Amino acid sequence: MSGVSPSWQRGTAFCLSYNRTKLKTIEIEYEDPEIPLDIYASYSVQQIMVAFGKTTQDYVYPMREGVLYLEEKHSDLFFITINKNEEDYLPSTMYNDYAKNSELFNWKSQSTTGVNTPTGQRYINDRSPGHKVLLFARESRQQYSHAQPYIFLGNARYVSHKGSNPIQIVWKMDHEIPERIIRQSNLRVVN
Numbered sequence: 171m172s173g174v175s176p177s178w179q180r181g182t183a184f185c186l187s188y189n190r191t192k193l194k195t196i197e198i199e200y201e202d203p204e205i206p207l208d209i210y211a212s213y214s215v216q217q218i219m220v221a222f223g224k225t226t227q228d229y230v231y232p233m234r235e236g237v238l239y240l241e242e243k244h245s246d247l248f249f250i251t252i253n254k255n256e257e258d259y260l261p262s263t264m265y266n267d268y269a270k271n272s273e274l275f276n277w278k279s280q281s282t283t284g285v286n287t288p289t290g291q292r293y294i295n296d297r298s299p300g301h302k303v304l305l306f307a308r309e310s311r312q313q314y315s316h317a318q319p320y321i322f323l324g325n326a327r328y329v330s331h332k333g334s335n336p337i338q339i340v341w342k343m344d345h346e347i348p349e350r351i352i353r354q355s356n357l358r359v360v361n
Contacts, residue, residue: 195348200324202302209345212319215249218306222247236265237280239289245302246293248277249320252354253310265336267307268355269347275305275326278336285334293339294331303327303341309354323347 197208207213207221215233219225222240224233238247250267265278283290293303306320326341 195350198345200322207322209322209324210348212321213306214317214319218247218320218322235280239292243302244298244300245304248303248305248326250277250305250307251309251311252307252351269307269352270340270355272346272349272352273343274329275307275323275341275343275347276338277305277341278338281336283335283337285331285337290334290337293337294328297328305341305343307351309350321348321351323351 195210197211200207200209205221207218213221216225216230219231219233222243222245224231224238224240233249236249236251238249239245240247252268254265267275267277269275279290279293283293285291285294292301303326305323305326307323308318308320310318323343323345325344327344329340329342331337331339
């Protein structure tokens, strides 16, 4: 770029870098037509509960935990908060969940889930075509004094595990994990 001042080049590079951090991920239609959600779209817990038929016009499903097994859909839903605030969570739920890279996600089960429990066995061993593990992640619990919505990351497939009560599981995502989740995870990773 001959003839362009160094300060203009730095300013342009800064603008490009800033804009890159603000890019939105393009949403992808989820492959199961019975679930009206898009990969990478943001949803409240109740919107997700409506999509899965748990919340209706006459009933609001009382979702209080970070996991939900829908037996009728043979699906496990995981609601993950990357950056947990000690004021909002009990010490027993301060799990270190994070994206390892663009395709692998490290997740810890509830502390009551052991490798020999039915739930632990389903997480580790159920490879049946109908079983789905679906991840919903958010950076933090609150955003502008309201509950931050979850980003639908889609299907996760078992890779490995270690430990018990809780079980630490590595999942491989069918779709790349968005850069903003990876960036927040890099800030959070504690081994």
